[in-house]
Amino acid sequence: MRTIYMLGNWKMNQSLSDINSFSEELAVAWTNMPKIAQCGIAPQAMHLSLLREKLPTDLMVGAQTCSEHLSGAFTGELSPEALSELNMSFTLVGHSERRHLYGETDGQINAKIKTALTKNLRVIFCIGEQLEEREAGNTESVLKTQITNGLKDIKPSTHIVIAYEPVWAIGTGKTATPEMAQETHAYVRSVLKEIGFDADSTSILYGGSVKPDNVEGLLKCKDIDGGLVGGASLKAKDFLALCYAANNA
Numbered sequence: 001m002r003t004i005y006m007l008g009n010w011k012m013n014q015s016l017s018d019i020n021s022f023s024e025e026l027a028v029a030w031t032n033m034p035k036i037a038q039c040g041i042a043p044q045a046m047h048l049s050l051l052r053e054k055l056p057t058d059l060m061v062g063a064q065t066c067s068e069h070l071s072g073a074f075t076g077e078l079s080p081e082a083l084s085e086l087n088m089s090f091t092l093v094g095h096s097e098r099r100h101l102y103g104e105t106d107g108q109i110n111a112k113i114k115t116a117l118t119k120n121l122r123v124i125f126c127i128g129e130q131l132e133e134r135e136a137g138n139t140e141s142v143l144k145t146q147i148t149n150g151l152k153d154i155k156p157s158t159h160i161v162i163a164y165e166p167v168w169a170i171g172t173g174k175t176a177t178p179e180m181a182q183e184t185h186a187y188v189r190s191v192l193k194e195i196g197f198d199a200d201s202t203s204i205l206y207g208g209s210v211k212p213d214n215v216e217g218l219l220k221c222k223d224i225d226g227g228l229v230g231g232a233s234l235k236a237k238d239f240l241a242l243c244y245a246a247n248n249a
């Protein structure tokens with residue numbers, strides 16, 4: 001049995017008033033939510049503590065990225081130690097926007113994962129190919145490189161969760177079909193096995209234009225263990241629908 005996750009990545013969105021209305025609307029419905037899946041939200045860094053205060057305690061709060069260092073002269077960075085002190089449950093690492101907009105490398109991602117694990121944070125390690133890479137038939141080799149470099153010299157850990165997010169499906173409305181996603185998830189699992197991870201118990205989430213109306217088809221696939229959701233996690237109603245689907249998967 002693998003843990004099912006439903007995580008919202010709010011990216012650089014949500015004003016204070018959006019957060020207030022989201023929390024109020026969510027609180028009303030949350031008490032009736034079956035609590036089987038692990039659900040959570042990654043807000044902008046300055047809203048982490050606020051969300052921890054406002055959201056139900058069984059809804060996880062986590063960061064969108066973190067530093068590979070615990071402290072020091074690293075202006076603008078986010079320390080895994082500080083995240084852990086603030087009772088954050090997880091951090092995303094290697095999101096495609098970090099890789100492609102801010103030049104994050106596999107080496108840095110590997111260092112970030114190592115540091116986050118020392119502070120007991122769950123790491124949501126993001127991987128995914130770009131459109132040109134898929135069209136050139138390189139999806140598998142790209143993912144294999146990201147996984148082997150990202151997890152280099154890291155011991156198998158129950159704190160590592162993989163999020164497969166094809167870059168061409170992020171924010172575009174183009175979701176991978178469940179068949180396409182399943183095929184890639186099965187491949188990711190085979191690579192995890194190859195590098196000595198307990199692949200059968202590692203959760204692999206899908207991300208890329210996941211919405212209430214396509215989530216069930218994706219969650220039915222045997223190697224898809226939840227979702228990492230951008231746009232559709234911003235509205236409480238949609239996020240709740242996604243969490244229901246995850247709890248019923």
Ligand code: 13P
Pocket residue numbers: 009095165169170171172173207208209210228229230231232
């Ligand atoms: P969308 O759900 O908006 O496509 O974003 C996916 C994503 O990048 C989550 O990390």
